[in-house]
Amino acid sequence: MGKLVICDHPLIQHKLTFIRDVRTNTKDFREHVDEVATLMAYEITRDIPLETITVQTPVTETESKVISGRMLGLIPILRAGLGMLEGVLKLLPAAKVGHVGLFRDPDTLQPVEYYIKLPTDVQERELIVIDPMLATGGSAIAAITSLKKRGCTQIKMMNLIAAPEGVAAVQEAHPDVDIYVAALDSHLNEHGYIVPGLGDAGDRLYGTK
Ligand code: PRP
Ligand code: URA
Numbered sequence: 001m002g003k004l005v006i007c008d009h010p011l012i013q014h015k016l017t018f019i020r021d022v023r024t025n026t027k028d029f030r031e032h033v034d035e036v037a038t039l040m041a042y043e044i045t046r047d048i049p050l051e052t053i054t055v056q057t058p059v060t061e062t063e064s065k066v067i068s069g070r071m072l073g074l075i076p077i078l079r080a081g082l083g084m085l086e087g088v089l090k091l092l093p094a095a096k097v098g099h100v101g102l103f104r105d106p107d108t109l110q111p112v113e114y115y116i117k118l119p120t121d122v123q124e125r126e127l128i129v130i131d132p133m134l135a136t137g138g139s140a141i142a143a144i145t146s147l148k149k150r151g152c153t154q155i156k157m158m159n160l161i162a163a164p165e166g167v168a169a170v171q172e173a174h175p176d177v178d179i180y181v182a183a184l185d186s187h188l189n190e191h192g193y194i195v196p197g198l199g200d201a202g203d204r205l206y207g208t209k
Helices: 010-021 025-046 084-090 140-151 164-173 201-206
Strands: 003-004 050-056 061-067 070-077 099-104 111-117 125-128 153-161 176-184
Touching: 003 125, 010 153, 010 176, 025 084, 025 111, 025 153, 025 201, 050 070, 070 084, 070 140, 084 111, 084 125, 084 201, 099 140, 111 140, 111 201, 140 153, 140 176, 164 176
Parallel strands: 003 176, 070 099, 070 125, 125 153, 153 176
Antiparallel strands: 050 061, 099 111
């Protein structure tokens, strides 16, 4: 079973409150999402492997650590995942980016894939799938399934807010995937929205409602 990590750093929790607040305007919403994404990137990379190299300081030669192992890939789920991408790239500027376009049919709540474009070496990378919302889990499961079909094996999921239903669904469908969230909320409402949540992440990021 993949682990669920709640990134409970006070700065993340503080900014999340403004993200949830219905009075927060599009500009401030976008900025807070960007900042939380950067802070979450710090948490999600906590266990990436290091190796020791020798470096010459101005004073002496010494051993010091650098990141080793697989290169990283970031996979935002369009469109709301784009709102977190730049924030993650601030800490991981060398990561390559693949895009998966999915929307949730408002009636069936089933994900519909309309676009996918991945780095050519995506199979060799450790991937972080990025989406602010994990509601029913349908979009996350579809995105991860698409990646696995293309040979990807090392995948983590990063969400601002998750519903318990979505976490359980992803853990069942993809037990090898660890999920990192800023908050685990109460439940889904009858429209498949997370309660208390933040509303429609894409609409709030891009001012489309
Ligand atoms: C939202 C969100 C997730 C999905 C979560 O996207 O960004 O991708 O819903 O719901 P699920 O867990 O039930 O699948 P949406 O379909 O609204 O598309 P958008 O990002 O283009 O606005
Ligand atoms: N997608 C959103 O943007 N918000 C929700 O609460 C659920 C799905």
